[in-house]
Amino acid sequence: MRHLLNTLFITSEDAYLTLDGENVVVSRGQQEMGRFPLHTLSAILSFSYAGASPALMGACGSRQINLTFCSPRGRFLARVSGQSQGNxxxxxxxxxxxxxxxxxxxxxxxxxxxxxxxxxxxxxxxxxxxxxxxxxxxxxxxxxxxxxxxxxxxxxxxxxxxxxxxxxxxxxxxxxxxxxxxxxxxxxxxxxxxxxxxxxxxxxxxxxxxxxxxxxxxxxxxxxxxxxxxxxxxxxxxxxxxxxxxxxxxxxxxxxxxxxxxxxxxxxxxxxxxxxxxxxxxxxxxxxxxxxxxxxxxxxxxxxxxxxxxxxxxxxxxxxxxxxxxxxxxxxxxxxxxxxxxx
Missing domain, CATH: 1.20.120.920 (CRISPR-associated endonuclease Cas1, C-terminal domain)
Structure with a gap:
């Protein structure tokens, strides 16, 4: 049976996401707001315009963590997905x-x-x-x-x-x-x-x-x-x-x-x-x-x-x-x- 992991929601419009080891780091300006282990996440949904680092995108893709970007009002912008599953x-x-x-x-x-x-x-x-x-x-x-x-x-x-x-x-x-x-x-x-x-x-x-x-x-x-x-x-x-x-x-x-x-x-x-x-x-x-x-x-x-x-x-x-x-x-x-x- 598949396990329901956490979804990380980023609601601050100016938050930027980066990768540090096996963690997602959320920053605003020079201040770190939080960090979350990748292995606990099934998805990341960001409502920020600031975006995410290429390293984090690659890590999410390789681990099948769906990384989705939306505008602050909820309009879908883009999604980063890893290698296709199935055949x-x-x-x-x-x-x-x-x-x-x-x-x-x-x-x-x-x-x-x-x-x-x-x-x-x-x-x-x-x-x-x-x-x-x-x-x-x-x-x-x-x-x-x-x-x-x-x-x-x-x-x-x-x-x-x-x-x-x-x-x-x-x-x-x-x-x-x-x-x-x-x-x-x-x-x-x-x-x-x-x-x-x-x-x-x-x-x-x-x-x-x-x-x-x-x-x-x-x-x-x-x-x-x-x-x-x-x-x-x-x-x-x-x-x-x-x-x-x-x-x-x-x-x-x-x-x-x-x-x-x-x-x-x-x-x-x-x-x-x-x-x-x-x-x-x-x-x-x-x-x-x-x-x-x-x-x-x-x-x-x-x-x-x-x-x-x-x-x-x-x-x-x-x-x-x-x-x-x-x-x-x-x-x-x-x-x-x-x-x-x-x-």
Missing amino acids: VLLRRTQYRMADDPFQSCNLATMFIQGKIYNARQVIARTRRDHPMRVDESTLLAACDTLKELQGQVAQAESLDSLRGLEGVAASTYFGVFDHLILNEKETFYFHGRNRRPPLDAVNALLSFAYSILAGDCASALESVGLDAYVGFLHRDKPGRTSLALDLMEELRAPMADRFVLTLINNRMISPDAFQVRESGAVLLSDAGRKLFLQQWQKKKQEQITHPFLEEKIPWGLVPYMQALLLARYLRGDLDGYPPFLWK
């Missing part, structure tokens, strides 16, 4: 299937099935946990619509029809998302999904969570030998990790959306954790980003029972286990890809 036969199979519209549609159907099922579960959890604080009829109607759409997805015969159904499902889900937010509605309200830039605090949290989750999915896919850039639902686009976005679809609701709702509804994040720019963009402040990442790491350590494997694993290993199941399906070891269906 060329697995990737050639992936490429052949991605070029086959029928097989691509079959796989994409499973990703979207998982996405819609898990969206229903997020709504159902809120109905169950807070029956006196939500509009039962509105949430129940959304669940019924999503259930009907899930049945239609199973019958879809093309990627275009799948995308159309997925769009309707996303509209239905986000149409009631504001009902799932229970505290401090003057700050944490949701009137629709917006991005690049996010225009309210909830969208700022969702965008940040999706950015981190996409990186986790890309790392998981590469670790099992798949090409994160060649997807089945999301088609090829230069610089886009299309397969990571495919895998992420089924994990958005249980891992990212539910996490954001927990932060808000449990009053773990406050309105002063955000900055409003002159352009109207709403972004997490340095302190807000640090709090978010601390809680994200805690969430990744929580144990769940994987619905298909029926083994207890940390939440943080869910992307890896799904990537492993996808690789097994592509090799022919499984008759079908089992999406992650949150219980």
Whole structure:
């Protein structure tokens, strides 16, 4: 069983990373802020513009430590990866299937099935946990619509029809998302999904969570030998990790959306954790980003029972286990890809 190691998050915009022996050293100017042993890390995620030394990049690459650079607002910039894992036969199979519209549609159907099922579960959890604080009829109607759409997805015969159904499902889900937010509605309200830039605090949290989750999915896919850039639902686009976005679809609701709702509804994040720019963009402040990442790491350590494997694993290993199941399906070891269906 793979062990869940730590992810080192660098949140200071002017922090520079270097290598000293077997340690990552974080410095600001001439002052050393901390050092961390490489063998305890599975990934480093930097939100600093200052970057990292070539020596550290090489060390991370050779040790399969995923080193990712994002802008301070969470936009992906670049990733340093080591030698590809797995064998060329697995990737050639992936490429052949991605070029086959029928097989691509079959796989994409499973990703979207998982996405819609898990969206229903997020709504159902809120109905169950807070029956006196939500509009039962509105949430129940959304669940019924999503259930009907899930049945239609199973019958879809093309990627275009799948995308159309997925769009309707996303509209239905986000149409009631504001009902799932229970505290401090003057700050944490949701009137629709917006991005690049996010225009309210909830969208700022969702965008940040999706950015981190996409990186986790890309790392998981590469670790099992798949090409994160060649997807089945999301088609090829230069610089886009299309397969990571495919895998992420089924994990958005249980891992990212539910996490954001927990932060808000449990009053773990406050309105002063955000900055409003002159352009109207709403972004997490340095302190807000640090709090978010601390809680994200805690969430990744929580144990769940994987619905298909029926083994207890940390939440943080869910992307890896799904990537492993996808690789097994592509090799022919499984008759079908089992999406992650949150219980």
